[in-house]
Amino acid sequence: MRNYKIDVLRGICILLVLLHHFNIPYKLHDTFLGMQVFGESLSTLLARNGNYGVTMFFVISGFLITRHTLQRSGSLAQIRLKDFYIRRTARIVPCLLLLAAMVTALGALGLKPFINQAPNGMEVPYGLTLAAAFTFWMNILIIEYGWVNYALGVLWSLSVEEVFYLAFPVLCLALGRGKGFIIFLLLVIGYAPYFRAMHFGEESGAYLYHYFSSFDGIAIGCLTALAAHRFQGAMPHPKLTAAAVSALMAALYLYAPIKEVSTWGISVFALLAAVLIFCFAQDAKIEASAPSAKALAWIGQRSYEMYLFHLIVLGLMKAAYFPKETLPAEKLMLLPLYFIAVFILSWAVEKYYSAPLNLKIRRKWLKP
Numbered sequence: 001m002r003n004y005k006i007d008v009l010r011g012i013c014i015l016l017v018l019l020h021h022f023n024i025p026y027k028l029h030d031t032f033l034g035m036q037v038f039g040e041s042l043s044t045l046l047a048r049n050g051n052y053g054v055t056m057f058f059v060i061s062g063f064l065i066t067r068h069t070l071q072r073s074g075s076l077a078q079i080r081l082k083d084f085y086i087r088r089t090a091r092i093v094p095c096l097l098l099l100a101a102m103v104t105a106l107g108a109l110g111l112k113p114f115i116n117q118a119p120n121g122m123e124v125p126y127g128l129t130l131a132a133a134f135t136f137w138m139n140i141l142i143i144e145y146g147w148v149n150y151a152l153g154v155l156w157s158l159s160v161e162e163v164f165y166l167a168f169p170v171l172c173l174a175l176g177r178g179k180g181f182i183i184f185l186l187l188v189i190g191y192a193p194y195f196r197a198m199h200f201g202e203e204s205g206a207y208l209y210h211y212f213s214s215f216d217g218i219a220i221g222c223l224t225a226l227a228a229h230r231f232q233g234a235m236p237h238p239k240l241t242a243a244a245v246s247a248l249m250a251a252l253y254l255y256a257p258i259k260e261v262s263t264w265g266i267s268v269f270a271l272l273a274a275v276l277i278f279c280f281a282q283d284a285k286i287e288a289s290a291p292s293a294k295a296l297a298w299i300g301q302r303s304y305e306m307y308l309f310h311l312i313v314l315g316l317m318k319a320a321y322f323p324k325e326t327l328p329a330e331k332l333m334l335l336p337l338y339f340i341a342v343f344i345l346s347w348a349v350e351k352y353y354s355a356p357l358n359l360k361i362r363r364k365w366l367k368p
Contacts, residue, residue, distance in 0.1 A: 002301075004288045005280040009273075010060060010300030013053040018310055020050020022338055025314070025323040026331045038254075049258045051208060052269050054157050055217050057303075059273040061161055062221020063228075065168065067281075070229050076176030083366055084169045090361035091304070092162065095354050096155075099308050100130055103151045106315070113315030119146030136162040139209040151311045158308075160214040182226065185219040189267070192216030197263045207262045217270040224274040228281040238279040245275045305346035305354060313341045 028034060028043035035042050066076075073079050107114035107126070116126050124145050129152060132141040139156035147153045175181040196213050199206040207213055235241060249272045258265060288294045299306070317334060326334070 003280055004293070004297045006060060006064070006277060007297040007300035008288070008293055009056065009276065009280070010303045011296035011298070012300075013056045013060070014299060014303040014306050015296075016050045016053035017307065018050075018339065018342060019047045020053070021310065021314060022335060023047035025318055026321075026326060026334060027323075028331060028335075031328045031332050045254050049253050051258050052253055052266075055214075055266055055269050056273045057157065057307075058161065058214055058217030059221040059224070059270050059277065062164075062218035062223075063225045063274075063277050063281075064221075065165065066222040066225035067229065069172065070225065076172035076181060079169045079172045079176070081169045081173070086365045087362065088162070088165055090358045090365075091354075092158070094357040094361075095305060095308050095349065096133065096158070098349065098353060099152070099155075099312075100133060102309075102312055103149070104130075106151075106312070111315065111319045113150040113311075113318050116148050117146075117150075119148065122146075124148045132159075136166075139211065142209055143204045143206050151315050154307060154311055156209050157214070160209075160211055161218065163211055164215055164218050182223065185223050188219040189216045189223075193263050193267050196266065200263055201259060208258070208266075213262075213266070216267055217273075220267075220270045220274045221277070224278050224281075228278055232282070235279060235282050238282040242276055242279040245272050245279070248272055249276070299343070302343075302346045302350045305349045306342055309345055309349060310342045313338060313345060 022028075023043060028047070029041040031043070033041070033043040033046075037045060069076060069079050069084070072083075103114050104126075107116075116124055116129055118124070122145050124141070126149075129138075129141065129149050132138045133152055133155050136159040138152065139159045141148065142153060142156050171181060171184060175184055192212060192215060195210065196207045199210070199213070201207065249269060252265060252269055252272070255261070256265075288297050317338060321330060321334060
């Protein structure tokens, strides 16, 4: 059963990411969104920390994977490896193949956003970039060589998630019967701030993009699912708690650039997101009634497609409207067009491609 509140949170996550990525090439500070608030432009405050959206995605992903495992298997130790990997393959691989095909085709047309670049003066073969995409080390490629391919760069976070989930069922089988799995998760959570501190502010971005910089969000999500499974209905005032936690998350989001507080900020944001999800898990049967909630839930349900394909839309915009030559009025015109185009493309991919293939693979390979 879907929890619409988690879908709403996913919707917020992807909107933060979309705005962040739009504001990188098309700086909005010279539009009316550049009004000063607390010594910063409003556009900067809203857009600079889109990476927190990815942090929330990691927590949500860890929560849902663990929760679904508990619902299907009864306990982590009874997880079925084959079924787990088939489900991950069915969800991940079709869109990944389509993204690679689209980027390859657009690059063949000579469009710069889809062709490998050498930002650090080191050429990377396109074949190696594709290999990194399909073997889940795009984040390492970016750390070592920079953002060599604009449209494929989003796969850094998929690399983090999938490496964690390659190990997840094995860890469940090995450690799921006692406290071992929980201890493992706590060690991952404790190591991440230390790792980010060691790489604080590095130009490579290792403090954001490395596996050990991001695993804590997924691990926190896994622990949240275990807690929600054991302590269902234990929170006395979930709505009040959720409101307070949301306010704290907004304050941290606006407080400072993520780069300046990455050592502790990412973990704190992930923990707050976990509390919010725990509150949502207390009542998973309520359906959205407000139009805004329905809209955000709709967006959230297609957030994976939006995340993978939004740079296709933005890359095509950059090829037509060179950012340095784009006027403020044109930026304000492009912004809603960008969101609408991403929504339409993602809806089409989900409805006519990824969802049917997901279902077909599961029906063929999973036991009834």
